[in-house]
Amino acid sequence: MEALQRDIATTARFEDAFDVDLAALDRADFAPDDQTTLDGPGGDPPLVAGVDQAFLDERVVSAIVVLRGAEVVERTHAVSPLTFPYVPGLLSFREGGPILDAFETLDADPDVALFDGSGRIHFRQAGLATHMGLALDVPALGVAKRLLCGTPVADTDRLDAGDSVAIESDDRMDAPPGTVVGHAVQTRQFDSYRINPVYVSPGHRVSAATARDVVLACRGGYKLPEPTRVADAYADEVKADYS
DNA sequence: GCGACAG
DNA sequence: ATCTTGTCGC
Numbered sequence: 075m076e077a078l079q080r081d082i083a084t085t086a087r088f089e090d091a092f093d094v095d096l097a098a099l100d101r102a103d104f105a106p107d108d109q110t111t112l113d114g115p116g117g118d119p120p121l122v123a124g125v126d127q128a129f130l131d132e133r134v135v136s137a138i139v140v141l142r143g144a145e146v147v148e149r150t151h152a153v154s155p156l157t158f159p160y161v162p163g164l165l166s167f168r169e170g171g172p173i174l175d176a177f178e179t180l181d182a183d184p185d186v187a188l189f190d191g192s193g194r195i196h197f198r199q200a201g202l203a204t205h206m207g208l209a210l211d212v213p214a215l216g217v218a219k220r221l222l223c224g225t226p227v228a229d230t231d232r233l234d235a236g237d238s239v240a241i242e243s244d245d246r247m248d249a250p251p252g253t254v255v256g257h258a259v260q261t262r263q264f265d266s267y268r269i270n271p272v273y274v275s276p277g278h279r280v281s282a283a284t285a286r287d288v289v290l291a292c293r294g295g296y297k298l299p300e301p302t303r304v305a306d307a308y309a310d311e312v313k314a315d316y317s
Numbered sequence: 318g319c320g321a322c323a324g
Numbered sequence: 325a326t327c328t329t330g331t332c333g334c
Contacts, residue, residue, distance in 0.1 A: 127324080129325055160325075162322035169324070191323045201323070222323045246321080264334065273323085 075167055079200035080248065086204045088194055091279040092213035094120045094185045096287060102143035104294035119143045122292060123184035124301025125176070127169055128309035130316055132156055134169065136176035137309035140184055141301050144294070151312050152176035162222065163197050166205035173206055186213040186280065186288060188301045192222050193277035193285070195241060195256040198248050207278025214277030215285035217302050221273050223247055226258050230271055233260035238286050241273065257286040261293050269297055
C-alpha cells in the first residue's frame with residue numbers, strides 16, 4: 075500500500091491545473107442565509123463539493139454536499155461496509171472506497187472537492203485528498219483538524235482570522251526537505267479564547283497556495299469551511315436515520 | 318526501545 | 325471518528 079501511495083504521489087499534480095474562478099469564489103458569500111451574491115456579475119461561483127463521513131458499527135456514511143456559494147446544489151450519500159482499520163497514513167484505504175461509492179451517486183461534477191483529512195501533508199505525499207483527487211480526476215484538497223506530519227514555519231498560536239502559516243516537510247516525509255506541503259489556515263478567531271487552525275494541503279491539481287485561498291474563500295463563519303461543515307452535518311443527519 | 322500518529 | 329450534559333463566555 076505504501077508503494078501505491080508513492081506512485082500516487084508522483085502521478086498527482088500539486089500545482090494549479092483547473093479552471094476554478096477564484097475571483098468568483100471570493101465574491102461568493104457562504105453565509106447560509108445569504109443568497110444575494112449568487113447572480114453577481116462576472117459569472118456564478120464555482121461548484122465546490124464538501125465530503126465527510128460518519129461512522130456506524132461496521133458501516134460508514136459518506137456524504138457529499140455540492141455548493142455554489144451558500145446554495146446547496148446537491149446532496150448525496152452512500153452507506154458502505156468498513157473493511158480496513160484506521161491506521162495513520164493509510165486512511166484512504168479505510169475511507170476511500172466508501173467515498174467513491176458516494177461519488178458514483180453524484181450527478182454534479184464539482185470544480186473542486188474538499189476532503190476531510192490531509193492531501194500532500196502525508197508521509198508519502200498521498201493523503202486521502204490526493205488519493206481521491208487522482209481516482210476521480212477532480213481538483214482536490216484536504217482539510218484536516220489536526221496535523222499529521224510536517225512542521226509549521228512559524229508559531230500557529232495567536233493567528234488572526236485569514237492568516238496562514240506554511241507547513242514544510244519534515245524528516246519523516248518523502249518530500250524534499252523544506253517543501254511547502256500545505257498551510258495552517260486560521261479560518262476563524264476570537265479575541266478571548268483561541269481557536270485552532272485547520273491544516274490545508276493540495277490533493278490533486280491544486281497548489282498549496284490555491285488550496286489555502288479556496289478554504290479562506292469558503293469560510294462561512296465557522297471553523298470549518300462551509301462545504302465541509304454542511305457535509306459533516308449531512309453525514310450526521312443520515313447516520314441518525316440509520317441508528 | 319523511543320517517538321509520533323488525518324479520521 | 326465516537327462515547328456525552330452541562331456550562332462558561334462571546
